[in-house]
Amino acid sequence: MLLLTLLLVFDYVLSQPSQCPDVFTYESKSEKDRWFGRITLTTPHTLNGIWVRIELDSPAILLGLQNWFGESTTDDNLNFLIKNRNQVLDATSAPLSIRFFVRFDPKEGVPSVVQIKLNGRTICGAAAGTTASPVLHTSHVKTKAPVTMSTEDEFFEGDFSPTRRPIITLPTRPAQPHDTCGTVQIEARPLITYGQSTTEGEWPWHAALYRYKGANMQYLCGGSLISRTHVISAAHCVTKSKTNIVINQELLLIYLGKYNLYKQDESVQNMGVVKISVHPEYNASYLHNDISILHLQRPAEITDYVRFVCLWEEEIDLNTIINRLGTVVGWGFDETGDVTETLMQAKMPVVSTETCIFSNRDFFSRFTSDKTYCAGFRNGTSACTGDSGGGMVFSKTVGHSIIWQLRGVISLSVALQNEKLVCDTSNYIVFTDVAKHLDWIRSTIAKF
Numbered sequence: 001m002l003l004l005t006l007l008l009v010f011d012y013v014l015s016q017p018s019q020c021p022d023v024f025t026y027e028s029k030s031e032k033d034r035w036f037g038r039i040t041l042t043t044p045h046t047l048n049g050i051w052v053r054i055e056l057d058s059p060a061i062l063l064g065l066q067n068w069f070g071e072s073t074t075d076d077n078l079n080f081l082i083k084n085r086n087q088v089l090d091a092t093s094a095p096l097s098i099r100f101f102v103r104f105d106p107k108e109g110v111p112s113v114v115q116i117k118l119n120g121r122t123i124c125g126a127a128a129g130t131t132a133s134p135v136l137h138t139s140h141v142k143t144k145a146p147v148t149m150s151t152e153d154e155f156f157e158g159d160f161s162p163t164r165r166p167i168i169t170l171p172t173r174p175a176q177p178h179d180t181c182g183t184v185q186i187e188a189r190p191l192i193t194y195g196q197s198t199t200e201g202e203w204p205w206h207a208a209l210y211r212y213k214g215a216n217m218q219y220l221c222g223g224s225l226i227s228r229t230h231v232i233s234a235a236h237c238v239t240k241s242k243t244n245i246v247i248n249q250e251l252l253l254i255y256l257g258k259y260n261l262y263k264q265d266e267s268v269q270n271m272g273v274v275k276i277s278v279h280p281e282y283n284a285s286y287l288h289n290d291i292s293i294l295h296l297q298r299p300a301e302i303t304d305y306v307r308f309v310c311l312w313e314e315e316i317d318l319n320t321i322i323n324r325l326g327t328v329v330g331w332g333f334d335e336t337g338d339v340t341e342t343l344m345q346a347k348m349p350v351v352s353t354e355t356c357i358f359s360n361r362d363f364f365s366r367f368t369s370d371k372t373y374c375a376g377f378r379n380g381t382s383a384c385t386g387d388s389g390g391g392m393v394f395s396k397t398v399g400h401s402i403i404w405q406l407r408g409v410i411s412l413s414v415a416l417q418n419e420k421l422v423c424d425t426s427n428y429i430v431f432t433d434v435a436k437h438l439d440w441i442r443s444t445i446a447k448f
Contacts, residue, residue: 020124024116027099034103035110036066041098041118046090051119052082052098056111059104062212066099073216181226182310182396182403198343200259200267203329205309205404206343207231208255209238209294209389217253222330222390224406225256225308228299230445233389234409234432235282235292242284249273254296257305260342261331267305272297277444279437288369290411290432293441295448309393310405311442316435318373321350326375326394326407328429330387348429350375356428364430367412371436374428375408388412392431406434 018024027036039052050070054063059077070084082098089096104111115125184204207223209231221237231254239246250272257267275295282289300306314320329345356374357364368374375392392408408431434441 023124034101036101039098041096043089044091049085050087053117054080055115057114058111060102060111062103064101069098181308185304198345201305204305204307206329208258210253212251222387224391229296231294233292235278235290237389238276238292246276249276287411293444312405312407312435323349325349326392328392330390348375367430371433373431373433376428
């Protein structure tokens with residue numbers, strides 16, 4: 001049945017000639033519930049900012065971008081707006097290509113493109129070339145409200161949800177022939193006590209997890225690239241709230257090399273997730289074994305801005321890192337609750353579990369175990385820096401080089417657990433201890 005559906009969609013797409021092949025073409029690849037297309041933009045005028053409106057003849061669940069030229073929004077699932085305020089296009093520019101896909105319910109038919117407008121001017125479909133006032137299009141097809149993936153609405157919404165939508169593009173920077181873990185091309189700065197900004201490429205393994213929410217995308221959690229095809233994060237980031245139920249991996253998109261949460265960045269790579277592995281002993285009530293591995297759709301390209309971190313290579317006994325300073329990075333939030341736009345970093349010491357529990361017995365006695373550890377200064381540092389799922393790394397000298405190895409995954413802080421978007425500097429942060437989960441991590445990676 002699945003094969004038949006795929007063939008029907010494929011045949012349908014191939015049988016639909018574009019009204020304007022110079023502007024829009026259907027791509028030959030298709031899936032059971034989506035087809036792919038390409039728009040090519042040219043203009044004799046200078047356009048500062050690009051707005052592309054796509055009208056479909058029947059409702060779609062989602063119109064998403066493959067090359068993340070900008071952001072896609074809709075109010076009725078028939079008319080979609082793709083916009084990029086920063087893009088400039090004029091008569092001397094090379095043709096601008098936008099690749100997108102349309103996701104639909106096969107039971108309700110396959111939507112087709114009716115009309116495309118560029119900054120108010122019809123470039124494909126009825127009255128192409130005109131700039132007439134907008135016409136109200138009436139349809140007898142019953143349209144859906146914008147879809148928000150209701151079957152997934154109860155999963156973790158992100159540390160600072162809701163947040164602004166980012167404008168993102170694919171990378172154009174070529175890959176570098178480098179495949180050693182834990183190295184950085186842009187040297188990390190010395191001791192940082194209070195949370196400070198980073199430079200692009202300083203922590204090249206830090207990943208950003210985004211979720212599809214209707215036609216938009218929302219920042220969810222941090223993560224760490226541990227191989228070309230695997231990102232490690234917290235289990236609570238990829239499960240429905242307070243359950244062990246894993247979310248649909250199709251709702252996730254991973255960004256590597258991302259520095260600014262809201263702006264375009266040529267060094268960014270994005271890719272889907274084909275499988276989510278959550279630790280089999282994850283306890284959603286107490287966040288024990290709060291760790292997961294995301295299997296990427298394709299291998300990451302190793303560049304100055306995208307590299308993977310080493311797994312822990314030293315003694316796993318927690319006592320060996322007590323009082324040792326580790327680095328945490330993330331977008332976090334400041335004392336006023338505002339999300340930081342650029343990646344932040346802070347160094348903080350690991351403390352004993354006893355010290356952690358005694359600092360706030362009611363809270364930490366519930367959320368610590370022999371597979372977690374606590375860190376922080378409790379003096380105005382860092383509880384604000386770092387997102388759920390992000391990593392804590394430690395440097396190690398090997399010969400004349402420094403490599404970085406992953407020891408912890410941010411699980412929670414008092415502020416995050418209480419869902420307060422404020423910086424709580426009086427409490428420690430709880431980390432899932434990567435060193436205590438190495439066997440599971442390695443076996444999971446080896447299987448996929």
